[in-house]
Amino acid sequence: MAGLRLHEKKALMALRSFDGKASVEDVAEKSGLAHATVMRAALTLSERNLVKIHERKWNVATLNEEGEDYAQYGLPERRLLRALLRLGGEASVDEAVREAGLAAEIVPIALGWLKRKNWGVIKGKKCMLNVKVEPSLGADEKLLATMFEKRSITIEDLSRELKQALETLRKRNLVELEEKVHRELELTEEGWRTAKKGLEITEEVTQLTPELITSGRWRNVKITKFDVAAPGPVVYPGKMHPLQQIIQRAREIFLEMGFMEIRGPLVETAFWNFDALFQPQDHPAREMMDTFYLAYPQKGRLPPQRLVEAVAKTHEDGWITGSKGWRYKWSHEEAKRLVLRTHTTAETIKYLATHRKPPIKVFSVDRVYRNEQVTYKHLAEFHQIEGIVADKNVTLRDLMGTLKTFYMKFGLEKIEFWPSYFPYTEPSAQVVAYHPKLERWIELGGMGMFRPEVLAPMRIKCPVLAWGTGLERLAMIELGLDDVRMLYANSLGWLRRTPLCQ
Template identity: 40%
Template sequence: MKKIDKTINELHLYEKKLLKQLDEDPNLTPDEMAEKLDIPSKAVTSAAGMLASKNIINMNKNTTDIINLSDEGLDYAENGLPEHRILKALQEYEKEGIKEVGMDDVIQKAGVTKQQMNFAIGTLMRNHWAHIDKGNLKIEPEAITINITQLPEIQFLHYLKEHPNIADNEIPKEYKKIQKQFSKRKGLFNIKTQQDFTFSLCDEGKQIIEHGFEIQDEATQLTHEQLKTGEWKNLHYRGYDINASAPKNYPGKIHPLQQTIEEIRSIFIDMGFDEAKGTILESAFWNFDMLFQPQDHAAREMQDTFYVKNPPKADLPDSELVKMTKAEHEHGGNTGSTGWQYNWNEDVARQIVLRTHTTGLSVRHLNENEPPLKMFSIGRVFRRETIDYKHLPEFHQVEGIVAGEDMSFKNLLGILKEFYRKLGFKVRFRPAYFPYTYLSVESEIYVPEKRKWMELGGSGMFRPEVLEPLGIKTQVAAFGLGIERLAMIRYGIEDIRMLYQSDIGWLRNLPVTRNIKQY
């Protein structure tokens, strides 16, 4: 195909229409062309832009100032400029035989402000209309007969009043000087800048016109009929404008914390764990006592734990379990341990708390299920923490237990390692202490950006004092890990509070979904 045929072939409908129009009458404005061609004027400018980018036409941008009188300008057209009013006042005084007038009198008679007077004096003197003599204004003889309405300034203002929306370049030459003077006085005119284009054919455009082309309508929607008859093959289609801008789209998505929770859930389910669910309100019995946490333990203090007033007391489980728990606390039951050596108080165990961890749920589960078992649970826990960038009084934990004959401490470490590996983290363990486990460890993961290890939660093997009342004979590995901190690291969040703020900007810019299966 010849180059020119190819160029013509690539022209869109509006571009062709515009080319023809330019050939017929190049002097129309885009709006006029739009009207003639019966297409939107935006389409004319964009078609022209396309033609210009292909060097088929020239596009010249013109800016024009459209001028109108402001309210002040209209007032001056009617009543004269301040200096005119002053001159008129002086002429009237002169008629009454008064040749010298005090400033304040003139101001009053002319109906001008003091400021206008100060400004006008210069003009009055420059025009030889008046001068100041000992503080009074004196009219010059040659100014006595001046006809104010005949002054070019007033004539110009009248002209503008009669020609609203006049383009700057249409103002008659004789007024140009006055216009320039007036432009120094602010506020006489309202000026709007209008942008317009004129188009002209380039050489290539002329060649295309000379070569000639057909204007075919473009199919936008295909009909059933056209498809059936095969007519669609002969239709002319509008090309896609791949450079057209599209509106930004923010699809709905799962909150990053919730996404992390879902991911954790699917990892444990993949690893063969059953999910258990508990309640946020828990008795001190299950939250603390069943975990061999002595009743004077610091964590139970009001400043660490939220106690609930209503309901006032919790029911305790069957008396056997309570009795054995009391025995563990007081002297270690039959485990060979000495216990905590104090008088265990049932009323303290009946207190109701917002659960401080999800470990209470794990012992509840052990009370109702026989090993071997693997259970996990995800839920909110509450502690009286001072809020800062990595502490919230309310956060999520994932808790778990694995109970079985051959369960060992090493198995526990292996499970945790595997869990974190599936989330994409490397974990290390540090010895720790919990009243209900032995051995106990704290897991930490490495945050490369911060070059720091971050604490994520505790784990260990439940002690005999915990297991005996439950009648569990096997080993039980247990863990309870924080979730918010994991989410922080995954999403590069510096401050844990961000997870609970509806900060649209941050959430909007997160990817819709993470690639969950990284492992």
Template identity: 35%
Template structure:
């Protein structure tokens, strides 16, 4: 056993500073455990011991680094793979798609038509289930029918999903790697590499941990300590005046919000007025006034998000609805034949999450019918899109309109090029397009990273039918920008989902890029 004098000498020899009270306590904890221990195990299995010495588990790593610098603790780092069940995996724990297909076939006498499976399970789910069932040799597909060949079991797959619900080390699963890889490919589990930090006392650390050394550190002297002589019982903490202050990251605005504000500033500088509108609107504004037929596929519940609620009250729009009905059915006095169907006022009153911000600009024109008018809106729209690198079901859109006495397609193309160049995106490529409410119509493309040219906006001159419905007598140029895709072009992103990343490092990088754009 070392004497106090020898211990004091050791502390001075192996440390640029004296041991703090917390450092001594961590040494004692490691001494009582008496073996190597990971920080994770220390926090989970030795919480009572940490509480005994009033040590916060979250502070163990920083304390261990201080002890490592002083030669009292060795730190070993290991990479360990952790398997965790995804949300999709949790939904498949009770039954995999291929198992449900087999069960259905058993109930139907071992044979069923493919279209019946699609009707029961949906096209995507049935396709996944049939694909894996056929791969496992459980079914045979001949013509338009599916035949059950044999039953199989996926109990091992389910075991992995259940054990990984709370995360589990890959090495502890002891499962066929092919099963693990299959579940990863199907997106049912994810593999995360985590660093495990193991602490081990050095020989000097063990000596100190087993001693009775108790040192109290103070950071300043008081008059009482000096006058009573108690200062001799303490150690004054040494200060490193060259130490850098800690980095602080205050709350800041999200980089995408900054980018949207930047677009608004550019649009206002080009002479446009910003407008706003509701997210929940009747189909009258989202479709009818835009001359989109009530039997148009985009208006089906599979594409639009219709609210299960009472319809809107449209009594104040009786005159408008009368004209809309005439235009849709026969073209009214526009020279058009209309759509040739019986217009349904009940469809006009259905409420939905707006699928296009054109609904806001057309309502603005209905209330502002005399030129000149330049207006824009940036807001969220909602559609039933499958999430991928280019699509989200909820995204930002910018719609704009120009009403002028000499408005033409050439002038509209010039304005859109001016907007694109003012945003620093260069000149867009135009190609003919089709939209129900504009004629002629154009699509605008910009090059985005490795994705190549991506459609950024649709545009055109409002059709005579649309202008007649809102009682506007002059040509109106209109367009809709996908703001998310615009941001992808600006930040050179290949995946639209990166705009909403939860990675703090990505957010800081994108914020820096956004700041450069705004300063420029």
């Protein structure tokens, strides 16, 4: 018969040799299969109507350790009774216990049952018998003896009286009860037909081995069929963090667009983070509430004096730029303060200070800091997507085109540019994307053309298009998150089960 596995065939053949009916144990012995394997085979065979499983259940009782003890030395109350008889039918409790040789822990049992069986009474510290001669053995004691002798008894075979006695012993916690099952297998007519035809017993293997492959013995064995639809064990691949995947994708897009990657320090002087970007020293963004300043080390060094003076003059009165400037006294010391950079634009402007010749296209996707309480919306530490295009004839429209291309490559189709404000760019805009699921516009970040007040001290003569947009916001859209903290929670479950970004 097709589709029978080796152990099922073996079980079937063994049954045939027993004239079609045998216990599981017999089949196991005959076939050489384990008991559990025979049972498994029997279940499959019965499902296929080749075998019928007859089950018989019964209950057996055996004595536990304490029960065996009492069986040999007598129940505690019997031993106390005998001791009292020896002492003339009345004695102090202590004396009687000593005479009976009872262990301390069974004294209450002995006294309790002596009273219950009405063999004696306890008055104060005295113990008196109600009987003059020793009563004969009760049903409980007879059963105890029988069980000790036979090791185990079948409960169904006991008389009513003995069943009651067993109940007493069970309540005294002297016996263990167990259900026994006897299974007998019997070939059905269909089973007979199959078995009579005879079955080819070929070896079956679950795992191919080098030995089977190289020896060619695989030709003579049967390879077990698996339930291929059954769930397999779970494995997790090693992979990049989802946010890292998005960082890599963002880098890749800029590289595809011909941008060069730059990277700078996490700690910056206020000079590069703010002053070089025409952010006045009393600008609210520079306050302790928004920026992390360092307690150690506190101050850094400023770049060459010519550059510093140009920046200072531009802040104070506009220098040669034609601007009004911010009209205050610029402080060197303020500019030396060290901060955790609040934007990667600090790196961009530093790059421009030493690379003046257009065309320039550089970018970074890197870490920045803001002094913010960490909430579902805000982090104190996150990433910025930063870049510039500096060339003779680039315009605001080129900036829009660059950013639009970047976000289209990320799959964001509906992008708009709304007017905005940054101290270092003019015209400025913010990039917004329409989120079809949330049905609203999401701010992605800022952009603009560097102000003449920013460019002049760096001696840059051409327009510079610049942007600094949020990575985490983009990641939340891509990953469908509504709590930004998830990106840094490192929940293994989330990391393991989040599919790769494509």
